[in-house]
Amino acid sequence: MQDKLMIWVWKNAKKITLYSLWLILFIGSAFYFYNKLSSDDKTVLIQGKTSNGHYQIEEQCDSCHEAEDKNELGDIKQEKCLACHKEKKRSNTKANSHRAKLFEADDKTDLRKLLRADQCVTCHEEHQLGHAGTTQPADFCILCHKDIAEDRVSHKDLAFDECGDCHNYHDNSANYSESFIGEHLGEEAKTFEHSKIPPTQYTARFLKKHISEPLSWQQKELPATVDANQAKDWDGSSHALAGTNCQTCHNDKNNEWVEKPDHQSCKSCHKTQLKGFLSGKHGMRLKQKLPGMTTNNARLAMKGEHKELNCISCHKDHQFDAKEAAVASCLNCHNDQHSLAYKETKHYQLWKNKDSRGASCATCHMPKIEKGRKKNKSVLTQHNQNHNLRPSQKMVKTVCINCHGLGFSIDALQDKQLINNNFAVPPTQHIPLIEMWNSYNNDKK
Amino acid sequence: MMKVRHSALLGSLLAATLPVNVWAEITAQTMADAIHAVIEADRAVYADLVVNRLAIEEEVIEASEEYHENSALPLPAQMLRASAEKVRDKKSGFSFSLVSPWPINSQNKVKTEAEIKGMDSILKNPTTNVYSEETLSGKKYFTALYPDIAVSNSCVSCHNNHKDSPKKDFKIGDVMGAIMIKIPLSK
Numbered sequence: 001m002q003d004k005l006m007i008w009v010w011k012n013a014k015k016i017t018l019y020s021l022w023l024i025l026f027i028g029s030a031f032y033f034y035n036k037l038s039s040d041d042k043t044v045l046i047q048g049k050t051s052n053g054h055y056q057i058e059e060q061c062d063s064c065h066e067a068e069d070k071n072e073l074g075d076i077k078q079e080k081c082l083a084c085h086k087e088k089k090r091s092n093t094k095a096n097s098h099r100a101k102l103f104e105a106d107d108k109t110d111l112r113k114l115l116r117a118d119q120c121v122t123c124h125e126e127h128q129l130g131h132a133g134t135t136q137p138a139d140f141c142i143l144c145h146k147d148i149a150e151d152r153v154s155h156k157d158l159a160f161d162e163c164g165d166c167h168n169y170h171d172n173s174a175n176y177s178e179s180f181i182g183e184h185l186g187e188e189a190k191t192f193e194h195s196k197i198p199p200t201q202y203t204a205r206f207l208k209k210h211i212s213e214p215l216s217w218q219q220k221e222l223p224a225t226v227d228a229n230q231a232k233d234w235d236g237s238s239h240a241l242a243g244t245n246c247q248t249c250h251n252d253k254n255n256e257w258v259e260k261p262d263h264q265s266c267k268s269c270h271k272t273q274l275k276g277f278l279s280g281k282h283g284m285r286l287k288q289k290l291p292g293m294t295t296n297n298a299r300l301a302m303k304g305e306h307k308e309l310n311c312i313s314c315h316k317d318h319q320f321d322a323k324e325a326a327v328a329s330c331l332n333c334h335n336d337q338h339s340l341a342y343k344e345t346k347h348y349q350l351w352k353n354k355d356s357r358g359a360s361c362a363t364c365h366m367p368k369i370e371k372g373r374k375k376n377k378s379v380l381t382q383h384n385q386n387h388n389l390r391p392s393q394k395m396v397k398t399v400c401i402n403c404h405g406l407g408f409s410i411d412a413l414q415d416k417q418l419i420n421n422n423f424a425v426p427p428t429q430h431i432p433l434i435e436m437w438n439s440y441n442n443d444k445k
Numbered sequence: 446m447m448k449v450r451h452s453a454l455l456g457s458l459l460a461a462t463l464p465v466n467v468w469a470e471i472t473a474q475t476m477a478d479a480i481h482a483v484i485e486a487d488r489a490v491y492a493d494l495v496v497n498r499l500a501i502e503e504e505v506i507e508a509s510e511e512y513h514e515n516s517a518l519p520l521p522a523q524m525l526r527a528s529a530e531k532v533r534d535k536k537s538g539f540s541f542s543l544v545s546p547w548p549i550n551s552q553n554k555v556k557t558e559a560e561i562k563g564m565d566s567i568l569k570n571p572t573t574n575v576y577s578e579e580t581l582s583g584k585k586y587f588t589a590l591y592p593d594i595a596v597s598n599s600c601v602s603c604h605n606n607h608k609d610s611p612k613k614d615f616k617i618g619d620v621m622g623a624i625m626i627k628i629p630l631s632k
């Protein structure tokens with residue numbers, strides 16, 4: 001009996017091996033995919049390349065695909081988009097004249113027939129390569145604005161695929177509003193002696209509000225178990241001046257010592273800054289409760305391996321020197337053409353020599369913003385650098401106009417060569433924006 | 446004793462439901478009229494107690510079309526549009542807006558046949574509201590237009606001086622447009 005079986009096995013050895021291999025492969029792959037599909041990590045399902053805006057958080061599928069059960073992949077719900085991309089609350093200003101909400105109205109059925117502008121996914125489809133996942137052709141503005149030249153003679157000879165050179169669909173307040181141009185006429189070629197935005201004076205403001213005395217080295221309140229040498233930089237730092245000792249940052253809610261406090265520990269004093277940081281490309285992974293962004297995961301050219309982003313990657317502990325964070329911290333990682341060209345520019349030379357006409361990386365990409373009026377006025381650093389990454393659409397009003405005249409700024413920002421060499425030389429082309437403004441005004445008289 | 450109490454309670458409950466019957470007879474028109482009264486009152490109060498008092502009489506803050514950029518008060522018309530948007534968010538079923546044959550933003554021009562006809566009749570007879578029914582994208586609506594008259598100098602001067610205004614000779618007492626309320630009659 002045994003012999004017969006052995007002979008049969010011997011005769012069918014090839015078949016048996018093949019069938020067993022097939023079975024092992026089948027069970028193995030079924031097991032693999034079952035595991036993949038039921039685990040939290042669903043990256044195996046991602047089809048196509050995720051957009052530059054979302055690739056950092058692509059492993060967190062439910063950031064966009066809402067699902068009740070975490071093993072399911074839900075549909076894209078508009079609320080999910082708006083949870084991060086909050087539409088500006090201001091109504092009826094040029095800042096947000098394309099709010100999705102506006103197109104939901106009963107009296108906008110005619111516009112909805114042209115373009116479903118009430119839905120984010122009409123223009124932004126994910127997992128397709130394209131800037132911000134935009135899927136509309138470049139001249140899509142023509143759908144609704146085909147008669148623009150009748151209303152604005154200045155736009156008569158412009159092509160519809162050029163709208164984006166000056167206008168941003170989601171925020172048209174940033175530069176070319178007519179009243180803004182009007183206010184800055186006559187200062188076309190002017191360059192100011194220094195930026196018009198005052199420095200933040202954060203420490204002074206803090207002291208005024210909290211009535212705390214600057215702390216000496218003896219008042220650091222460091223637990224005896226921790227090596228004091230690590231904290232040397234704290235002595236004389238802005239934190240020491242503002243009455244912030246070791247325990248303010250290192251103690252958690254239960255007053256337990258935390259060796260490496262995370263960004264949440266900064267929140268109690270720097271709430272606005274943290275909110276900006278988490279909304280931008282530097283902090284968006286942390287906002288989704290993922291580990292911080294690292295240099296080797298970036299799509300832009302970066303230096304160094306596995307450098308992870310959090311507050312102290314730029315604001316080195318324990319000095320927390322804002323000057324360091326304004327240039328050196330950026331260039332520690334960023335290694336693209338624009339960043340590498342910075343040190344050759346006049347902006348840098350002046351900044352290095354502490355000349356108030358100088359401009360650091362942060363002056364332009366994380367500018368100072370004024371909030372409130374009169375008594376409540378404060379100047380803060382915009383920590384969401386996404387607001388200032390598109391020169392021609394967004395940076396005139398928030399950045400350039402603080403030092404340069406309007407005409408000069410527009411000419412420079414529209415020059416793509418200058419973006420590569422980091423504005424090392426003056427612009428050579430001329431954009432007739434002021435002339436357009438004049439023709440518009442003459443027409444409307 | 447208990448029985449008496451119960452019937453008293455029942456009686457009062459019945460009495461309390463009586464007004465519900467009155468409300469049940471409410472028509473689209475009475476509803477639109479009531480909503481219009483609130484919208485108009487809110488705008489008038491905002492214009493008077495906030496804008497006029499703080500921007501014109503006491504001059505403590507400006508009112509400006511670009512109110513966000515200028516840290517100023519929104520104009521009464523912008524206030525009305527902002528609250529229309531808020532109402533739309535609540536998905537309460539009806540919508541309202543400001544429309545005109547001469548709007549500063551061409552998006553706010555009277556568009557549908559019912560709106561154009563209604564606006565024409567308001568221009569001929571500025572004291573009468575116009576009610577109509579219309580079907581838009583397969584959905585039936587009750588559309589009410591209430592004449593919007595220039596009551597203060599600020600309405601007139603802002604529209605007459607605005608670069609994008611198609612009409613620059615408004616006077617106090619003129620019809621500037623209408624407050625439009627749309628109530629869906631079908632699902």
